[in-house]
Amino acid sequence: METVTITLKNAPALYLEADTISPDAFAGKTAAKIAELPVFEGNVPSTLGKYFEVSGDAGATAADTKIIVKGDVKKVKYIGFKMTAGELVIEKTADQYVGAWMKGGKILARGDVGAFAATAMKGGELVVEGNAGNYLGAAYRGDWRGMSGGKILVKGNAGSDIGMYMLGGEIVVNGNADVHVMTHAEGGKTIIKGNAASKLGGQMVDGTIIIFGSIEVMMPGFKPNGEVELEVDGTKAKFAHFIGDMGERHKKKKGVVVYGNLYKKI
Amino acid sequence: MSEYIIKNGHVFDPVQGIKGDKKDIAIKDGKIADKVSSAAKVIDAAGKTVMAGAVEIHAHIAGPKVNLGRIYRPEDKLFSCTPTKGMERMGGGASIPTTFKTGYEYAKMGYTTAMEAAMPPLFSRHVHEEIRDTPIIDEAAFPVFGNNWFVLEYLKNQEIENTAAYCAWLLKATKGYAIKVVNPGGTEAWGWGLNCLTVNDPVPYFDITPAEIIRGLIEANEYLGLPHSMHIHPNNLGNPGCYETTLDTLKLAEGYKAKNKFGREQVLHLTHTQFHSYGGTNWGDFESKAKEVTDYVNANKNITIDTGNVTLDETTTMTADGPFEHHLTGLNHLKWANVDVELETAAGVVPYIYSPNISVCAIQWAIGLEIPLLMKDPMRCYITTDHPNAGPFTRYPRVIKWLMSAKARETQINAFKHKDKVLSQTAIGTMDREISLYELAQMTRAGPAKSLGLSGMCGGLAPGMDADVAVYNFNPEKPVANPDDIEKAFSRCAAVFKSGVQVVSNGDIVSNGNKRTLWVNVKVKDNPQVTRDIKEKFIKYYSMTQNNYEALGHHFIPNPYALEVDAT
Incomplete structure (x- = not known):
């Protein structure tokens, strides 16, 4: 190389x-x-x-x-932008759209990244050692086709509206996340190790949110569904399970309605 | 004004019956001329195809619902922007291009006249502002009448003369061109949570049927003697089995004859026929009824149609058929926007992806091509994509390729995921007809111009007509090696003239031309009742005053061209 x-x-x-x-x-x-x-x-x-x-x-x-x-x-x-392979290291803080529409390869951002990082990401890996801005791994403005593959790891905090219209792939935030997580999502997974503000999974059709810390305000459209034991990123723990968003349409798979899942560590 | 002579091109002109003969076309003072002086600039068209500028009979290219699409679909502009280049201002948008891009793209394909197919009367000022900002092409707009409270009330009492007087007033107030009807009665019914899916479903409150509205507006249209006929998007669009409603609609025109001084022969124009030619009872047994619909149209000379070809693209559907768009968002779950226009109409917008991997989309594609291939008289069938509903107008060259080459159709059929379903539910696989260049000139020039009552002005190359000329890099004497060459040739003209001004050279815009807004000025006898009714409705119901309603003046219509009609 x-x-x-x-x-x-x-x-x-x-x-x-x-x-x-x-x-x-x-x-x-x-x-x-x-x-x-x-x-x-x-x-x-x-x-x-x-x-x-x-x-x-x-x-x-x-x-x-x-x-x-x-x-x-x-x-x-x-x-x-749109990278498909290879490696990219950004030593200091960069502005918006880092790794937007990326399909493959690896980006390591040693500082912070601005808003819209990994917009509509399809594959590859983005690691942010600092903080990520708003709309991390979200769909482009107006579009309903958000992140569909690949992996994002943010070691610091993330802004608002992460994983909007997410369809697949994984976002991990080691710190806290601001309002709106996986709004309108139809797949994919977001793990927040710290705390979340509010409006998690609003209008979510399918997909998974896992949260280790606290949720400031819970969406009224999510319904308790018991407790489960999960192993997340090597940590085994008990989680309260919620399904939703009940106000949104949901598909059926083999006769069973599929909901979005929200797990909160107990 | 400059003189030009386009030399040695293969000319296709149905108006004069010229079928590819090598001829020179002379241009003088904005018109086609018999001859020009030796000072005329020579355009060498040897080995090229020469036709009149093409005429678009039905597209949604200006106005509030188009703009609503632009506003709520920023992703339509993603990666489709073009920067400033020479004469051209920046543009953007794939299925809902900016006004500038709209004008440039039409001109580059050899189009010089286009009709905005649905103008909400209340927002005619907005429509005209967008038309003004669309360069080069002559444009006109059809105000919608089929759900208008005045029309519903007059026709309920069979008052044709009052309906006609109201239509004349509205055409003048909105600087409109023709009587457009969208889902007659159905859009109004939707205000009550209902729809009209057959021509006999009564409209709530008004207690009138779509059949009565359609017949009444045909009669009003012929009473006035307008250049174009009643232009209809029938009830029950886009549903399996809708062809029966379509045939019921067409039968309403039986017995009516065109009455006008513009050379128009039809009394009803059926638009985007593809969306109205579906059989079956659900999306599983969905099938083509193109034959049933075209058989009827072939046998009835007082009808013209346009196709509404599906181009297999991601696009934005938009129509004054509000209930249909609500139905569509329920099918594809994509974002839906809706506008109600007080007393007059409504509109909805939903993005749509015609995927070649979905059998319904592939069957729709086939139906759109079956219709022109089954039509015996190309002077009565015009190519459209109902832009942007079945696809963007920028795909016309591709539609032309599919129509001119059975091989191109075969390639597409083989590329479908559900090829067998397409072949079993349609007859596209059995059709070997290939549209000739002469027929293409009928379907895109002479035909639509005649249907619109513009046959004396555009759509042909006879001396005295407007000098709208398109020169294509297509040699009709050479066999087509690859069907894609057809698409390429019709995408970018070698040269285009609009009213005698060269606007395109080698595929690039070289002038913004002398764009005009066409409208129809009808004189009718004084009708105190209608005048009073209009005044009263403005006071009682409209949220604006009558004084603020009319579109007029240089700001809205800087370069008007009125077609005068005397119905007194």
């Missing part, structure tokens, strides 16, 4: 839309060619090389390419 290191040298005045920072766009290119990749600063077309020092050539394919993003990229959007 070849490593390309890009280091921010000129901070953009406006937000930089750098959807070309991905192993797929870099693959098969020399450092000089990578520096010519197009980006937008605001509505002005520009090149990656204007903002980043590029060192190292990419591998022949995305899978053979590792990218390390250095410097203060908190005004850079779309890092890892």
Whole structure:
């Protein structure tokens, strides 16, 4: 695997839309060619090389390419956009849409990520060592096709509306999550190790939410369904089981109505 | 104004009966001319196909429900935006493009005239603002009448003259073009939680049937002598077995003859016929009744139709048939938006994915193609996708490919997941007819222009007609190696002229042209009763005053073209 290191040298005045920072766009290119990749600063077309020092050539394919993003990229959007393979390490905090529409490969964000990280993710892995913003692993605005595969791990806290319209895959938040978790979901799983605020599973059709800490306000559309013993991420514990959202339509599987599941550690 | 001469192209013009002969087309002062001076700019069309600019008879391209679709479907613009390029402003949207993209895309495919198929009268100002912002193409809008309280009340008492006077007033107030009817009575019934699924289901409160509304509006239309006929989206759209309602609707036109000075021969235009040609009793035994419907239309010359081809895309359905959209959201569980328009109509919007892996969608695709292939007279059957309901209008080149190539149809049939079901429930697999370029010119130019009463103006290349001309990179003398070449050729014109101005060159927009808004100005005898009724309804029921209702002036209609009708 070849490593390309890009280091921010000129901070953009406006937000930089750098959807070309991905192993797929870099693959098969020399450092000089990578520096010519197009980006937008605001509505002005520009090149990656204007903002980043590029060192190292990419591998022949995305899978053979590792990218390390250095410097203060908190005004850079779309890092890892639509990536299908390879590796990407972001050393500091990045802005919105990290790993949006990603299908494969691995992103490690050592700082925080902004809102809409892993929007409509289909596969691969996103690890955030800091905090994640709102709409983590959610559907694009207006769309009903949210995250459908892959895995997200946030070691810090997550914002609101995570896993909105989720269809598959897994989100794990080691810290706390803000309001709205897996709204409208029809599949997938979200594990929150810390506390949640309110409106978990609103209009949820199918899917699973597991919460270790407290829930500030429980949705009225969820109904107690006994207690179960579960092993989650290596921890065995007793959980209170709720099903819902009772106000939403639900499919039948083999004659049995399928509900969304919410498990809260007792 | 500049002169042009389009030289040596293969010309297809049903108006003059030209079937691919090599001919020069001269353009002078915005019109097709017999000859031009030696100063005329020469466009070399050797080895290319030349036709009149195409005419869109039914699409939803401007107005509040289109805009509602744009607002509530930001994902429709995701990855479909085009930046500023030369003359072109930025655009976006796949099934509900921005106004600018709408104009550009039509022009690039060789379309120069388009009809907005459902204008809610109360929001005609909004419709006209969007039409104004859609560059290049001439446009007109059909106000909807089939659920309008005035119409329901007048027709209940069989007052044709009053209905006609009201229609004339509304066409003038809204700068409308034709009498459009959507699910007659059904949309009003839905305000009461009901629907009209046959032509004999009574409308609550008004105690009138869809049959009475349809016949009454045909009579009012012919009483006035409008350029276009009554244009109908019948009851019971999209349900298995709906073809019976369709035939009942068509039979209501029996005995009526067209009365107008515009050369129109039909009294009823049936729109998006595909959605109205379904047999079966449920989605399991769902089947094509295209033959039954086209047999009737073939035998009855006072009817024209358009197809409503399913293009197998993700799209946005939108119609003034409010109850249908509510029914649809129950089927696909996707987001639903609804608008009620006081006293007049309603509308609903739901996204829809016509998936080639779903048998119903594949059968709908087949029915849409069976209809034009079964129609004997291409002058009475026009290609539409009921944009965006069965697919975006930008897919016309693909529909043309399927119609012109049996091989292309076979390729698509083989790609369906439920191929056997498509072959057993439709006759598409047995059809080998391939639409010729001449027939295509009838179905997309001369035919719709005649049905709209515009045959003297557009849809042909006879001297004196508007110089709307499309030149395609398609050589009719060469065999088609790959059907996809047809789609490619009809997607981007080599050159397009709109009223004598070159608007497209090598597939790029080079001018915003001289876009006009067409409308119909009918003079009727003074009718104090109708004048009083209108005034009274505004005072009693409307949430706006009559003074704020009319669409007029430069802001709304900067470049009007009125077709004058005298019905006094």
